[in-house]
Amino acid sequence: MSTLLSPLQAAQDAVPYSRPTSPKLHVSQIGFVGLGNMGYLMAQNLAKHSAALANGSPPLLVWNRTVEKAERLVKAVGQDKVRIAQNLEQVVRECDVIITNLVNDAVVKDNYLKFTEALKNSPPTRTKIFVETSTIYPSLAGDLDKLISSNPHSRLITCPVFGTPAVAEKAQLVIIMSGDYRSKKEIAYLLVPAVGRKIIDLGGNLEKAPTFKLIGNSMILGTLEVLAEAYTLAEKSGIGSENVHNLVKEILPAPGTIAYSDRMAHDKFDGTTGFAIDGGIKDASHIRQLTAEHNSPMPAIDIAHQHLLTARAVHTANKQAGKAIFGTLDWSGIVAGTRVAAGLDGLDSQKHERVVRED
Known part of the structure; x- marks a missing residue:
């Protein structure tokens, strides 16, 4: 019973x-x-x-x-x-x-x-x-x-x-x-x-909880990197971000994943309502230090760290030019790193050229 x-x-x-x-x-x-x-x-x-x-x-x-x-x-x-x-x-x-x-x-x-x-x-x-x-x-x-x-x-x-x-x-x-x-x-x-x-x-052992926190954040950051790469490819291939977001809701229905997917799909990069990118870069640096300490490579985090730095650089340049939409960038803005690498605008998907494939 x-x-x-x-x-x-x-x-x-x-x-x-x-x-x-x-x-x-x-x-x-x-x-x-x-x-x-x-x-x-x-x-x-x-x-x-x-x-x-x-x-x-x-x-x-x-x-x-x-x-x-x-x-x-x-x-x-x-x-x-x-x-x-x-x-x-x-x-x-x-x-x-x-x-x-x-x-x-x-x-x-x-x-x-x-x-x-x-x-x-x-x-x-x-x-x-x-x-x-x-x-x-x-x-x-x-x-x-x-x-x-x-x-x-x-x-x-x-x-x-x-x-x-x-x-x-x-x-x-x-x-x-x-x-x-x-x-x-x-x-x-x-x-x-x-x-x-x-x-x-x-x-x-007081070090165990902080260690586990970084391991957990490595999974979250790795997910962000995969999402960013998928969104960028979808934009370049003509699939479009909305289709990717709908698929995420179907096959990766974790609340956090859906929330970050929504931010990438709709350029919602406001760090005052999310996790500021400086914190993301700090965590990525900690994770990389931890992997070096234990001889346990995480190449996905190495790449994600590079894309976070690129995203912050793009945002900083926009701020200096008076073109930044947000005062603080959320770490979902990591997609700017993959976009720039693919020749797209980092933080404004409305500037992307739309590829329409014929049936």
């Missing part, structure tokens, strides 16, 4: 940890640092979910380099659900859980150096858990752990996520974790179902 699970039960089953055997002695104050395209949506969902709980969770404390994004979040969800920190020191001082979602390794390292300084200035008397959700090179996790664990009651887990902004908005991210078991257990029930639908636990 089949049994229908409630959404709550299904979410619980997706978390590979048993429930705590006793209630917490205090309600956790959660902080969120970094409100980019993904971080904003994660923080928004976390704030809404925490406010809906019966335990009286305090408003989410957020910090972002540009305060405008934090102010937009407060306006979107309300002052009863989100408040803005004056600085990173306040986040560290007041919060039991500090979640970071930042643009690159340098920014991550800089923020954690500031966290460490704040911890030394105000040594914690109870456990603080730092949750690093950015896409970083694995070895950086060890550096961050040395910074955080040098302070009393301070723990770090690595916790990257898989999913597009559209997936993040629906709180359907897949969450990868590595690090201290007790910390992972607490954060798993904090994040599912608030921001994600499933936890994948990779054990205690």
Whole structure:
């Protein structure tokens, strides 16, 4: 006999940890640092979910380099659900859980150096858990752990996520974790179902989750490269992009693949609503470094990296000439690399000569 699970039960089953055997002695104050395209949506969902709980969770404390994004979040969800920190020191001082979602390794390292300084200035008397959700090179996790664990009651887990902004908005991210078991257990029930639908636990080694994140991104980037090549050939051969997009929906019906296909088919390269190409180039560089470290070639990623660079160069030239349509280019703009190689306009398919084959 089949049994229908409630959404709550299904979410619980997706978390590979048993429930705590006793209630917490205090309600956790959660902080969120970094409100980019993904971080904003994660923080928004976390704030809404925490406010809906019966335990009286305090408003989410957020910090972002540009305060405008934090102010937009407060306006979107309300002052009863989100408040803005004056600085990173306040986040560290007041919060039991500090979640970071930042643009690159340098920014991550800089923020954690500031966290460490704040911890030394105000040594914690109870456990603080730092949750690093950015896409970083694995070895950086060890550096961050040395910074955080040098302070009393301070723990770090690595916790990257898989999913597009559209997936993040629906709180359907897949969450990868590595690090201290007790910390992972607490954060798993904090994040599912608030921001994600499933936890994948990779054990205690903090480098495992960042490594797996790069492997996952290699599959996504490889898919983007194949799509870009297919779209370019379709344009050159007279098949047309719309036919390719319809075929993608039929034979590759993953939501992310369809979304990226739609962007390429219709020149929707706005990086403010997607994944900025600088981040894509950073991830491609990390993947290539990882393949070199482990003697495990990924030639598709080498090619994709070249096409991302070409796409960014085309966009930069358009910006300098005052012809750029988008201020920031999405990494689906990788198709500009294959288009230029085939003699087509990189970012404007309306300029392509249409080849019409007779029956």
